[in-house]
Amino acid sequence: WHLAQAHPFTLDGNIIKWFGTNTDIDEQKQLQRQKDDFLGIASHELKTPVTSIKAYAQVLGAMLTKEGEHKKAQMVLRMDAQVNRLTNLIGDLLDVTKINSGRLQFNKVWFDFNQVIKETMDDLKHTTQKHTLIEKFTETGKIYSDKDRISQVITNLITNAIKYSPHTDKIIVSTRLEGHEAIVCVQDFGIGIPEDKKDKVFEQFYRVSGNKQHTFPGLGLGLYISSEIVKREGGRMWVNSIEGKGATFCFALPVNDGTN
Numbered sequence: 001w002h003l004a005q006a007h008p009f010t011l012d013g014n015i016i017k018w019f020g021t022n023t024d025i026d027e028q029k030q031l032q033r034q035k036d037d038f039l040g041i042a043s044h045e046l047k048t049p050v051t052s053i054k055a056y057a058q059v060l061g062a063m064l065t066k067e068g069e070h071k072k073a074q075m076v077l078r079m080d081a082q083v084n085r086l087t088n089l090i091g092d093l094l095d096v097t098k099i100n101s102g103r104l105q106f107n108k109v110w111f112d113f114n115q116v117i118k119e120t121m122d123d124l125k126h127t128t129q130k131h132t133l134i135e136k137f138t139e140t141g142k143i144y145s146d147k148d149r150i151s152q153v154i155t156n157l158i159t160n161a162i163k164y165s166p167h168t169d170k171i172i173v174s175t176r177l178e179g180h181e182a183i184v185c186v187q188d189f190g191i192g193i194p195e196d197k198k199d200k201v202f203e204q205f206y207r208v209s210g211n212k213q214h215t216f217p218g219l220g221l222g223l224y225i226s227s228e229i230v231k232r233e234g235g236r237m238w239v240n241s242i243e244g245k246g247a248t249f250c251f252a253l254p255v256n257d258g259t260n
């Protein structure tokens with residue numbers, strides 16, 4: 001705090017004026033806004049050429065397959081997979097700028113929670129050869145939320161479970177109804193999270209460091225975006241973990257069962 005007036009007191013000690021300008025806080029806010037603006041513009045600009053590369057890669061892949069050039073088609077397919085990774089990274093950056101500026105839009109509908117989780121799992125099964133995704137569902141009923149955003153959160157948790165368990169093959173996705181909440185948990189048996197880092201993993205750009213055997217790619221945004229989405233939908237997200245034994249990420253969303 002900087003005082004605009006050097007002597008804000010009368011001789012008997014009463015405050016006559018208190019001009020406070022919270023310059024530091026203003027500056028910090030402005031810097032944060034500039035950072036968000038830059039991220040927003042940069043990720044938006046990156047999106048256009050990447051979309052175009054993807055379209056060309058798909059056309060080229062189809063042409064090569066038709067011409068019987070299977071080896072070349074395979075290479076283009078790998079290119080396409082990398083473009084998808086890039087698209088996801090750019091999408092995460094865009095989501096963060098939207099969240100930080102309060103512009104993340106939600107398109108709410110009624111849907112069956114278990115069904116959306118199942119569909120998301122089916123979409124992800126082909127992304128791993130090593131892991132088996134096991135369903136342990138019990139009836140949760142319908143929720144009123146943004147279906148795509150919820151699917152995005154589940155995708156994040158499952159892709160993390162796959163990524164952070166390179167030496168084990170089981171991932172369990174379970175659902176249950178508890179009171180007025182539908183709960184989903186994604187459990188892996190991988191590297192786990194140290195006790196003192198459990199809350200930090202939900203912060204933006206935070207990544208647990210110090211794994212000597214492995215380097216894992218990522219920006220440290222997935223869990224921040226996921227927990228913000230869940231919070232905005234009236235829910236909560238948490239993690240249980242024992243380092244070296246695995247992690248279980250869960251989130252709960254309110255259900256409308258007619259009583260609440």
Ligand code: ADP
Nearest residue numbers: 160164192201207208218219220221222223247
């Ligand atoms: P990213 O995976 O891109 O780093 P996230 O926000 O998804 O970003 O995760 C933040 C950090 O939390 C990761 O860098 C990792 O250290 C830790 N983490 C997330 N999921 C798991 C998991 N299933 N097992 C162990 N650590 C995890």
